[in-house]
Amino acid sequence: MYRIIQTVLAMLFLFAAMPQGLRAAEGLRNLVNALGEAKLSAMDEHIAALAKTGEPEVVAILDALGAGNLYARKTDGQVFLTKESGSNLALIDPISGESAGETPKAAMSKIKVNNSVRRAVRAALGGLTLLSPDRAQRLKAAQSVLQTPDVDALDAVENALVAEKDEAVRTVLEQARAAMLLASDRPIEEKKEAVRLLRENGGREALPVLSAALGSAENGLEQDIEAAIASIEQAQEFWNAGQNVWYGLSLGSVLLLAAIGLAITFGVMGIINMAHGEMVMLGAYTTFLVQDVVRTSFPHLFEWSLAIALPLAFLFTGTVGLVLERGVIRFLYGRPLETLLATWGISLILQQSVRTIFGPTNREVGNPFWMSGAFELGGLTITWNRLWIIVFALAVFAALLFLLKKTPMGLQMRAVTQNRRMASSMGIRTPLVDALTFALGSGIAGIAGVALSQIDNVSPNLGQGYIIDSFMVVVFGGVGNLWGTLVGAFSLGILNKFLEPYAGAVLGKILVLVLIILFIQKRPRGLFALKGRAVEA
Amino acid sequence: MITSFLVKSLDRTIAVAVAILLLLAVIVPALNLLTAPDHPLHVPTYMVSLFGKYLTYALLALALDLVWGFCGILSLGHAAFFALGGYAMGMYLMRQIGARGSYGNPLLPDFMVFLNWKELPWFWYGFDMFWFAALMVILVPGLVAFVFGWFAFRSRVNGVYLSIITQAMTYALLLAFFRNDMGFGGNNGLTDFKDILGFNIQADGTRAALFAASALALAGSLVVTSGIVGSKFGKVLVALRDAESRTRFLGYRVEHMKLFAFTVSAMMAGIAGALYVPQVGIINPGEFAPANSIEVVIWTAVGGRGTLIGPIVGAILVNGGKSIFTAAFPEFWLFALGGLFVLVTLFLPKGVVGTAQHHLARRRQARAAARKEDEQTDLEDAKPMAAE
Numbered sequence: 001m002y003r004i005i006q007t008v009l010a011m012l013f014l015f016a017a018m019p020q021g022l023r024a025a026e027g028l029r030n031l032v033n034a035l036g037e038a039k040l041s042a043m044d045e046h047i048a049a050l051a052k053t054g055e056p057e058v059v060a061i062l063d064a065l066g067a068g069n070l071y072a073r074k075t076d077g078q079v080f081l082t083k084e085s086g087s088n089l090a091l092i093d094p095i096s097g098e099s100a101g102e103t104p105k106a107a108m109s110k111i112k113v114n115n116s117v118r119r120a121v122r123a124a125l126g127g128l129t130l131l132s133p134d135r136a137q138r139l140k141a142a143q144s145v146l147q148t149p150d151v152d153a154l155d156a157v158e159n160a161l162v163a164e165k166d167e168a169v170r171t172v173l174e175q176a177r178a179a180m181l182l183a184s185d186r187p188i189e190e191k192k193e194a195v196r197l198l199r200e201n202g203g204r205e206a207l208p209v210l211s212a213a214l215g216s217a218e219n220g221l222e223q224d225i226e227a228a229i230a231s232i233e234q235a236q237e238f239w240n241a242g243q244n245v246w247y248g249l250s251l252g253s254v255l256l257l258a259a260i261g262l263a264i265t266f267g268v269m270g271i272i273n274m275a276h277g278e279m280v281m282l283g284a285y286t287t288f289l290v291q292d293v294v295r296t297s298f299p300h301l302f303e304w305s306l307a308i309a310l311p312l313a314f315l316f317t318g319t320v321g322l323v324l325e326r327g328v329i330r331f332l333y334g335r336p337l338e339t340l341l342a343t344w345g346i347s348l349i350l351q352q353s354v355r356t357i358f359g360p361t362n363r364e365v366g367n368p369f370w371m372s373g374a375f376e377l378g379g380l381t382i383t384w385n386r387l388w389i390i391v392f393a394l395a396v397f398a399a400l401l402f403l404l405k406k407t408p409m410g411l412q413m414r415a416v417t418q419n420r421r422m423a424s425s426m427g428i429r430t431p432l433v434d435a436l437t438f439a440l441g442s443g444i445a446g447i448a449g450v451a452l453s454q455i456d457n458v459s460p461n462l463g464q465g466y467i468i469d470s471f472m473v474v475v476f477g478g479v480g481n482l483w484g485t486l487v488g489a490f491s492l493g494i495l496n497k498f499l500e501p502y503a504g505a506v507l508g509k510i511l512v513l514v515l516i517i518l519f520i521q522k523r524p525r526g527l528f529a530l531k532g533r534a535v536e537a
Numbered sequence: 538m539i540t541s542f543l544v545k546s547l548d549r550t551i552a553v554a555v556a557i558l559l560l561l562a563v564i565v566p567a568l569n570l571l572t573a574p575d576h577p578l579h580v581p582t583y584m585v586s587l588f589g590k591y592l593t594y595a596l597l598a599l600a601l602d603l604v605w606g607f608c609g610i611l612s613l614g615h616a617a618f619f620a621l622g623g624y625a626m627g628m629y630l631m632r633q634i635g636a637r638g639s640y641g642n643p644l645l646p647d648f649m650v651f652l653n654w655k656e657l658p659w660f661w662y663g664f665d666m667f668w669f670a671a672l673m674v675i676l677v678p679g680l681v682a683f684v685f686g687w688f689a690f691r692s693r694v695n696g697v698y699l700s701i702i703t704q705a706m707t708y709a710l711l712l713a714f715f716r717n718d719m720g721f722g723g724n725n726g727l728t729d730f731k732d733i734l735g736f737n738i739q740a741d742g743t744r745a746a747l748f749a750a751s752a753l754a755l756a757g758s759l760v761v762t763s764g765i766v767g768s769k770f771g772k773v774l775v776a777l778r779d780a781e782s783r784t785r786f787l788g789y790r791v792e793h794m795k796l797f798a799f800t801v802s803a804m805m806a807g808i809a810g811a812l813y814v815p816q817v818g819i820i821n822p823g824e825f826a827p828a829n830s831i832e833v834v835i836w837t838a839v840g841g842r843g844t845l846i847g848p849i850v851g852a853i854l855v856n857g858g859k860s861i862f863t864a865a866f867p868e869f870w871l872f873a874l875g876g877l878f879v880l881v882t883l884f885l886p887k888g889v890v891g892t893a894q895h896h897l898a899r900r901r902q903a904r905a906a907a908r909k910e911d912e913q914t915d916l917e918d919a920k921p922m923a924a925e
Contacts, residue, residue: 338882345878352871513709521692
């Protein structure tokens with residue numbers, strides 16, 4: 001008996017409950033179907049009505065509407081989400097999300113949208129997704145609301161703020177709220193508070209909001225807004241300068257990498273190696289080859305491919321340099337102009353060899369995960385690969401400095417370059433030291449190639465782009481001085497990036513070249529000139 | 538004074554070379570225009586243009602030789618002066634198109650109409666007159682070289698530093714001329730020429746005349762350079778090449794002399810460029826590429842720097858080889874050119890002509906010595922060899 005009553009009650013309950021659920025779904029369906037019949041001018045209301053239901057299905061429906069994927073069936077006016085499927089449309093039921101077969105396009109009529117509808121869709125979606133359980137989606141919604149603040153969405157934002165726990169999303173939402181407040185008819189105190197908030201963490205996005213509010217601001221608010229704009233612009237300028245410095249450091253590190261091998265061969269040995277850029281190129285191609293082998297044979301080692309490529313590139317280009325020095329350059333010591341021509345010829349041969357072997361097109365070199373992506377630092381966007389290249393360039397510089405200053409080999413190198421005959425008399429095998437020094441310079445160019453393969457196109461022409469710049473760095477910094485190369489590379493990099501916004505990239509580069517030419521007038525031996533007898537030799 | 542200049546300049550080899558050039562200037566156009574196409578001695582028009590181009594290259598190499606071979610300034614930017622001269626001529630040729638361009642604008646060249654420019658930039662004024670363009674062909678490269686050289690030589694930038702700076706100069710110009718805003722046609726440069734001095738630029742007669750003009754220009758420059766080199770000034774130039782500091786200490790204004798040679802050389806390069814452009818029908822920023830300038834150096838080196846005939850021979854040899862090579866094995870040309878750079882610097886530092894002259898002089902000396910032993914009286918000196 002009890003059981004029967006229970007069953008009956010349950011059935012009664014179900015009976016009562018089911019129609020209610022069904023009724024809600026039915027209401028939603030009616031609302032959706034109404035979209036099919038609505039005029040463009042009345043769309044806004046329909047969208048608002050849909051959004052008001054707060055049902056999770058509405059997000060997908062509005063998305064489809066905005067993207068133009070919502071169609072009404074001509075026979076019965078039923079509205080469906082659709083997907084292209086050949087010449088047919090695959091239908092998806094808007095409420096259940098289940099597939100509802102395919103129909104020819106001719107049997108459906110598209111629900112028309114224009115920009116004002118799209119705007120309404122976006123605003124409605126913003127309100128809906130602000131409450132989404134997914135943090136990323138909430139953040140995205142908050143940002144989109146911030147970009148197009150609309151007074152009507154103020155309530156939605158305030159509701160969302162009450163529920164929001166996540167700090168980052170809160171910040172964005174508060175800014176959005178402040179932006180909306182300024183356009184609303186709330187009391188002036190609240191607006192002042194909003195201006196203060198925008199001023200504190202507004203950033204670039206707050207500027208148009210504030211300037212728009214300035215036009216319709218009441219007395220007493222204007223000064224606040226103006227002060228806020230000024231303060232934000234000042235902060236922007238600061239961050240822009242910071243960003244320029246960062247870009248400049250990044251360019252400088254690239255220049256340093258390209259020039260540091262040259263600082264050895266040209267700066268220390270006095271050899272004009274026009275094939276230096278090709279050594280960089282060979283290093284980059286070594287990276288490509290290593291990645292190719294790793295990808296096909298040892299895919300699990302891919303993240304380490306750069307680390308594997310580094311010593312290989314150093315050894316390979318170092319060997320090429322050694323062969324060059326023994327085969328060609330040693331016959332030309334004391335004839336710098338001839339050295340220049342011979343090494344230029346070698347650079348042509350190397351370029352053409354690579355072109356013959358690998359083809360003239362760019363080769364793909366992948367970034368390992370720790371070198372891809374970016375992070376924010378204040379108002380700066382810093383990409384990981386650039387950061388690593390700066391670190392790497394400085395590390396190479398430090399290692400080279402250590403080698404030259406603290407090791408016996410470095411001591412011999414310096415001795416030979418300062419006074420060859422005396423060094424020879426002291427028992428140093430000068431030809432060997434020459435060969436090793438040149439190989440070292442070439443090897444460093446090779447590892448520079450490994451790093452540059454991460455940010456530049458790996459093509460046979462890779463080296464040519466760097467050769468003039470690297471010579472400029474060495475000449476500007478002062479020949480025979482590694483510190484000069486360091487300072488030269490970074491100052492040229494930063495100078496370049498500061499000129500670019502005003503003069504454009506190309507003109508900036510020309511200006512830098514002209515400035516260097518003028519600078520050499522004043523200090524023909526560069527920033528850090530060697531002093532003493534070695535100079536006039 | 539001018540006669541003595543001329544007499545001095547015409548030492549025997551130079552006189553022969555000038556005579557050959559003058560002869561070529563007459564014979565080649567004649568063979569092209571007066572003989573029937575199937576005649577065995579007929580020179581086809583494309584050959585005339587090709588060799589006309591070589592002659593302008595030879596003139597460029599000669600200009601470089603004046604500064605490199607006799608003054609020790611290895612300019613890696615001489616193609617820039619060549620290209621500047623070429624652009625001046627190109628601007629004249631553009632203005633001659635008039636309303637026949639694709640847009641039919643009587644005043645503005647096509648690319649300006651394309652860029653939506655409303656009026657001619659000021660630096661294009663005057664280029665509708667040939668005499669003005671011809672003046673600019675000489676003045677613009679000369680002025681650039683003068684300003685550049687004034688700065689460079691004054692602060693005693695020399696040796697490889699100067700080479701690198703000249704390379705940077707042509708690189709900067711390359712970048713500048715690539716810009717559309719510069720008003721020189723940007724990437725595409727100037728092309729689609731129609732007339733020069735009222736003659737159709739495609740016609741056989743015009744081509745032959747351009748060839749003759751190139752040969753005459755080369756002959757004239759040969760006389761001038763030979764005069765400079767043979768004069769007292771030229772001797773000091775060689776002295777400062779070999780021992781700059783010593784020459785300076787002897788009281789010569791070294792930087793003025795270098796500046797003079799550099800400027801004259803740039804003007805010659807400008808003339809070469811101006812004759813080059815109508816024969817190939819285009820001038821674009823690619824001519825400023827540093828690689829081009831270095832190629833000029835190898836022509837001079839192959840022929841023999843420090844001889845006046847050498848660069849002419851070298852330019853024709855290398856470019857002839859390039860034409861043959863790029864037609865037969867296109868991918869191997871860069872190997873060949875690169876190898877040429879290495880081999881010439883290692884094994885033939887005096888170049889073809891320099892080495893030949895060296896051997897001839899040795900033979901003559903040996904013969905003279907033998908004769909001296911025979912007769913003991915004949916003290917005729919071996920003719921002094923041209924500076925190496």
